[in-house]
Amino acid sequence: MQHTLDQPLLEIDHLTRVFLSRQGLSVTRLEAVDDASLTLTAGKPEIYALAGESGSGKTTLARMVLGLERPSEGTLNYKGRSVGELSARDKRTWFYKEVQPVFQDPFATFSPMKRIDSYLYETARNYQVAKGADVDKRIDEALRVVGLTLAEVRGRYPNELSGGQAQRVSIARALITRPSLLVADEPVSMLDASLRMSILNLFKDLRDKEGVAVLYITHDLATAYYTADRIGVMLRGWIVETGPVERVLGSPLHPYTQLLKSSVPQADPDKAWSAEPTLAPRPVTFPVSGGCKFAARCPKVMDRCRVEIPASYEAEGRSVKCFLYA
Numbered sequence: 569m570q571h572t573l574d575q576p577l578l579e580i581d582h583l584t585r586v587f588l589s590r591q592g593l594s595v596t597r598l599e600a601v602d603d604a605s606l607t608l609t610a611g612k613p614e615i616y617a618l619a620g621e622s623g624s625g626k627t628t629l630a631r632m633v634l635g636l637e638r639p640s641e642g643t644l645n646y647k648g649r650s651v652g653e654l655s656a657r658d659k660r661t662w663f664y665k666e667v668q669p670v671f672q673d674p675f676a677t678f679s680p681m682k683r684i685d686s687y688l689y690e691t692a693r694n695y696q697v698a699k700g701a702d703v704d705k706r707i708d709e710a711l712r713v714v715g716l717t718l719a720e721v722r723g724r725y726p727n728e729l730s731g732g733q734a735q736r737v738s739i740a741r742a743l744i745t746r747p748s749l750l751v752a753d754e755p756v757s758m759l760d761a762s763l764r765m766s767i768l769n770l771f772k773d774l775r776d777k778e779g780v781a782v783l784y785i786t787h788d789l790a791t792a793y794y795t796a797d798r799i800g801v802m803l804r805g806w807i808v809e810t811g812p813v814e815r816v817l818g819s820p821l822h823p824y825t826q827l828l829k830s831s832v833p834q835a836d837p838d839k840a841w842s843a844e845p846t847l848a849p850r851p852v853t854f855p856v857s858g859g860c861k862f863a864a865r866c867p868k869v870m871d872r873c874r875v876e877i878p879a880s881y882e883a884e885g886r887s888v889k890c891f892l893y894a
């Protein structure tokens with residue numbers, strides 16, 4: 569497949585996904601992802617965190633990147649090709665080798681009745697990554713990247729593995745095809761805090777040693793800060809602030825990012841981000857204006873915010889969707 573280094577790995581431009589739901593005679597329209605833009609460069613693999621409250625659109629965005637959900641509007645290109653327009657054959661022989669998912673709950677993806685190595689062989693077979701004895705070699709290689717071996721895993725059932733081991737196997741499964749991009753939707757939220765760090769460190773190793781980019785989806789700012797190079801903060805489908813993680817979370821500019829950061833409990837201010845914060849629950853009341861989606865809750869709201877939608881403005885090395893920076 570033709571691909572040049574200056575071409576982005578992933579190019580998301582003004583991407584929108586609308587869901588219509590019918591209740592009786594009325595139809596409500598929900599922009600689960602709304603005018604979202606982000607780019608991952610090909611030359612330097614990075615970990616990009618998508619963070620936001622429950623319902624902010626993280627999974628919907630991830631499902632579009634994985635080709636599981638069609639965009640309603642906007643551009644979604646992987647290595648210059650529109651993901652929504654790939655043929656079934658291109659998806660099977662190319663796209664799904666390159667872009668692999670890692671899910672939240674490893675035990676939900678593995679049947680308790682099936683030996684766990686059978687999933688690894690299935691992936692190797694489906695994508696024809698190797699032939700004959702080389703299949704075992706490739707699977708063993710992928711397992712070694714995550715700190716396991718085929719000898720250790722062979723013949724075992726999911727219930728014989730710890731949660732951390734099972735998540736390692738599911739990441740190894742994703743690595744068998746030598747992907748360029750992992751889309752990991754809440755990959756550590758089911759794991760104990762101690763295992764969480766080891767999986768997040770694994771993502772960093774994959775980036776540094778295997779050249780794999782990671783779209784890391786989380787509602788947890790602390791792990792985003794620890795793991796990611798860049799972050800995008802989502803609010804009801806919008807990416808309200810995006811840039812290097814130290815800048816965005818170190819000195820947030822968007823009033824919403826500021827609110828999120830201040831809602832993170834910090835027992836010891838010297839150890840900022842070492843706690844385990846979760847984001848505040850989504851408010852049940854929605855503003856009805858056509859303006860900024862944060863206007864009703866924003867401490868810095870101005871008149872125009874209630875009627876006009878802000879663009880994304882460049883400020884202090886990041887991009888902020890807020891009139892304060894216009």
Ligand SMILES: Nc1ncnc2c1ncn2[C@@H]1O[C@H](COP(=O)(O)OP(=O)(O)OP(=O)(O)O)[C@@H](O)[C@H]1O
Nearest residue numbers: 587589600620621622623624625626627628629787
């Ligand atoms: N298939 C669908 N049909 C209708 N609405 C949907 C569908 N999928 C998602 N939504 C709605 O889109 C919005 C975004 O959902 P999404 O699952 O992307 O959020 P999320 O950020 O991943 O949340 P969480 O942190 O809870 O996983 C929600 O309001 C959700 O109810």
Ligand SMILES: [Mg+2]
Nearest residue numbers: 626627628753
């Ligand atoms: Mg989700």
